[in-house]
Amino acid sequence: MQIDIDHLRGWIGREESQSELLTGALVQRFNATFDRSSPLEDGAEAPRLIHLCLGQPAAPTAELGPDGHPARGGFLPPVPLPRRMWAGGAFDFHGPIRIGETVSRRSVIGDVRVKEGRSGTLCFVTVTHHVESDGRPALTERQDIVYRAAEAPGKQPTSGPTSEPEPAPQGASSRRIVPSAALLFRYSALTFNGHRIHYDAPYVRDEEGYPGLIVHGPMQATLLAQYAADLRGAAPATFDFRSLSPIFDTGDFTLNAEDEGTEMTLWTASLAGPVAMRAVAKW
Template identity: 45%
Template sequence: MKDRMDPARAQALCATLDLPAPGPDLPPFFHHIYFWEAHPPEALGRDGHPAVGGTIPDMGLPRRMWAGGRLEFPAPLHSAIPAEKTTTIENTAHKHGRSGPLGFVTLRHEIRQNGTLCVREFQDLVYRTDPAPDTPRPVPPPAPDGAEETRPVQFSPTLLFRYSALTFNGHRIHYDRDYARDVEGYDGLVVHGPLLAQMLMLMAAEAGPLTRFSFRASAPLMDHEPATLCRAGPRYWVCGPNGRLCMSAEAG
């Protein structure tokens, strides 16, 4: 898949995140606003994502979650220079957890400009069943202590909508409150896991160019909930209300 890497898209994401206009080198993780896969409505699943069965195999489970990822940045990725992205299936597995059957898919994405590898990303997806009305919610893990730096953050419905638009992410849990509550069982609009990872990566990049970054989601964060970005050395995390850990990460 090819993209001409329009600088206007990066400028729009910077405006959305209240950041200064970017230079020619794109900030880490900004590649997610490129390489759109535009499918017609009949090719979408009930959740707004492209229906499984193409690149992503059908795991027989309706709910999708981006559980985490690992990234390498061997060279800068530039705006306004055409790039090519290749995606392959790294691994698939079925397991049975406390909440029922689970499907795991790991995708490997590689992005090149002028033949140079700029980004290698391993994307971990989890598929699960719909929650039964009487199913108890899992207890989220507590966030760690000992943060050396903290930053309060808030995610409005407008921010979630604009991030969905820029990443061409049709998942309805991020903008359709009724669907998020009544079908997938959430308390509100869900903040994108990649958006949390993006905020942590931008925080980590302030110390210098990133060569590696990994992250793991552990509990959802709703649009009406305040959160805190935290750092201790190379470790980063998102702390939600009541001290719950929403995401953990490590920079390199």
């Protein structure tokens, strides 16, 4: 497919702003989703990465595309490739987000580029989010979004090498996660994410050719960041991650970690599967 990259790069520098009051009720639902607990009163420090649940786009249902995403061509460039996923990103934490404060996000398109991959043409869009809590800098996030073509009917998408991938190693620390339908639905609801690959099993199998529902990239990143904080007893100052292959709800997956002193390497993997997401946390 021919992509007019010069046209798409015209979106570089485009900005969008959103804000939302963080309530104890939202923190309670966030904690319930991840089987965790934390203080819920105003002024209490909120869990890390809860900003992903705040100020999300609220396009009318009638304006959603067939995959459940908002129609393209507004803030994000109108990339003419139908499949869209989170490819990775990074978080630099500057200060806490507190319950009862208004969380604001200023998002800026930083780059748009096209490359040829094993699965064909790929378009990468980089977005930088500047997040504040009651006017105080809270974090800076880089988000990498990848678009690709649809596979031919009946053909499973190519997301990695054509040869059988090596099973991921088990970390010195490891925790097993059950990707239940309830967990995936709750996270989609928390983030107001209508992408059907996370909750619509017939769609993801019949239209996109995957064997099951796909575990959200942001949810994997949240689980790994929580795991890093649990193991160290303190939340990391920076957290970088990259998605390498999908995890489906057809089986359990694991969180893994290797503590290397100045930093911690973490990864997710389905049982006997390849590394799905790799991350580095630093304090």
